[in-house]
Amino acid sequence: MDKDLKVFEELESEVRSYCRSFPTIFTKAKGSLMWDKNGKEYVDFFCGAGALNYGHNDPNMKQKLIEYISSDGITHSLDKATPPKQDFLTTLNESILKPRNLEYKVMFPGPTGTNTVESALKLARKVTGRTEVITFTNGFHGMTIGSLSVTGNAFKRKGAGIPLHNAVTMPYDRYMDDATDSLDYLEHYLEDGGSGVEVPAAVILETVQGEGGLNWASNKWLKRLEELCSRFEILLIIDDVQAGVGRTGTFFSFEPAGIKPDIVCMSKSIGGYGSPFAITLIKPEYDIWAPGEHNGTFRGNNHAFVTATEALKYWENPEFEKAIHKKVEKVTEFLNRIAKDYPELDGYVKGRGLMQGISCGVEGIADKVAAEAFSRGLIMETAGADDEVFKLFPAINIDDATLERGFSIIEESVKAAASKHTPVTN
Template sequence: MTATLDVFDRHESAVRSYIRSFPTVFTTAKGHLIHAEDGRQYIDFFAGAGALNYGHNDDGMKAALLDYIANDGITHALDMGTSAKARFLERFHEVILAPRGMEHRVLFPGPTGTNAVETALKLARKVTGREKIVSFTNAFHGMTLGSLAVTGNAFKRGGAGLPLDNTVFMPFADFIDGGFDSLDYLERMLAGGGSGMDMPAGVIVETVQGEGGINAASFGWLKRLNDLCARWDLPLIVDDVQAGCGRTGPFFSFEPAGIKPDIVCLSKSISGYGLPMALVLVRPDMDVFSPGEHNGTFRGNATAFVTATEALRFWTDDALSREVERKGAIIEEALTAMATKHPQLQPEVRGRGLMRGIALGVEGAADQVCAEAFANGVIMETSGPDSEVAKLLPPLTIPEDALREGLDIMARAVDTVAARIAGADRPAA
């Protein structure tokens, strides 16, 4: 294994990151399990950072993809018409949009989440003729320049190498303790002639901030934000790249708030199989790009359309949503037990659905928990501005017994780290 890992040290850029947290070579995966070259098996509480909501190598998606390739289906067509895209558009409208009363058009940008965000920002600016975007503290929207400009993380922003402008940051939901109302503050800034805020082009928000620390906005807060945007004629952009496609329960994370955002960004699990794909849902009256005004070579990933169409079988009823809610309650109970057992770690349980985490106030504790969990067969990562949250994103389809097994391993990891920290703090004899 050491010799194989050496290949990456010798040839791959130093920017690589996940391999440093999970120092092994993976070979195969199925469902909620990943297998390594050394024969070890891991429970996946990471799911491709939310790109594998339906687990690894789903049988239905794999069969549809293999059949399409075997019959020489189109694999690359830019935004030309293909049978694969037509089937996806029809099925997506039938299963997702129409039942939710959403008349949004589907815009295909480049194949990543940051492509979707860049498209949404560009579109909001074109619709309004204005420049600045309102974003929120601890937001993460992607790694290209426009997306970084609306991202709060100082480390990520520092990699840009130039000023990141045209963004106004506001406190997210409960970012400020003590009953501070962030939306009252935003409205005062919009209304105040002396606030110094130019009228924005739009507002972008995550309902649950994944990379920002599993910070979940209340549905009431989201509804008030939607109403505020409507009053001030500000396009509301919901970045549902990580929280969408069922991660929090419903297909769209904003559904329980009773809102229909003007623009919605989707990527990660929209293809269902881990294939690159992104889309932007646009209210019809905001569909104002001229033909070719926004494009991209890989905006028509036909193989992703095939698996995405098959993935929609999970959404013909509410069975998966109910399973996510049920399993989410299991995770919340387990995390609460960990927090209760170890108050010295300054724990805080966060999240919604199968997008959960436990924030640990002791520096480095969350990193240690994830490392200990990996050593014992669970893959999970940290999030938050200081990597203070041990984060769980298991596949939505994970069996309950496997979920509980993984949570038991995590609980033992927390026990080990708590004991280690207590020992380090104990005075020498």
């Protein structure tokens, strides 16, 4: 082990994880590149698990942040009014919501993804007076108790240390097979008085399951789910913490389905620069909070307001979204070729937009591909219940040359992993 890594081994909790997959000390980052203390350069196809959709240290955001800090602007404000919050609310409404014919009140919970999910679950129960929540297989919504209750991963659920209640798991789109509409199952449960499933307060889901293995819901399935929720007066919560802010090609991941969720959860890249920040979007008729009924000490991160506002300005130019779609086409084409050219993976392409990957039927090989990639100067992670998917999360504004460089490293890594892999036998 590198002697400089010993301090982390000796003093930091055993719970650390990403530093085990990427065992070096990173010192600098710019755009889609990172450097470690030895000067080694890495292409970043991880992007802070989706928190850095615009890459590292975006120059426009950095300049605005430096100017604000230099002016002694307010850093911490709880929910007091400040110019950065005013600018963010105005820009979000004018540049994002109105052009998409969406009307939401904006709530600032704590600064993380699980904070926005907790606020959404609490509000849905308050609005409806019901307790149960429908969630879906392989969903991931956070690590606090309420969010864990609607998360599917058995390993993460076990970490709660207590029983997790008031949630019912239903099959996600194509969970059983490509021919079965899993919403038939949900609809039957809701209609049948003997099913044992009460009409819930809410349904919560990701349109693309980032941690759950890049499973994605079709537009038809999402539209039918919205109709079911409306019919049974169930609030529809879309968790766009990871799949939002351009990650699937549009600002909100649900836009292509033509749905209008009752509540939308956002964090990660909504802050633009990587600073902790989360928002909960609520249809106005459901904004029934009493003042202070839900709060958080760090819900007023003005540094994040500054960078988030600057980030939203990119979306005012239609060419920005068009450029994302071109990158999506490149990623899809590349992954389809890899799956075809390397049958040793027994793999197929999953996901949507710039959150795609290859699900490998050969046990353990996705982890080996990711490890080989790191050794060659590319950072990416795996996903899925058994880490069977290696996934690509490049910045949505990555330049073509760096994107192609990343592709080359991945292909080299697939070759190396396939040649070294020894199949697991029973």
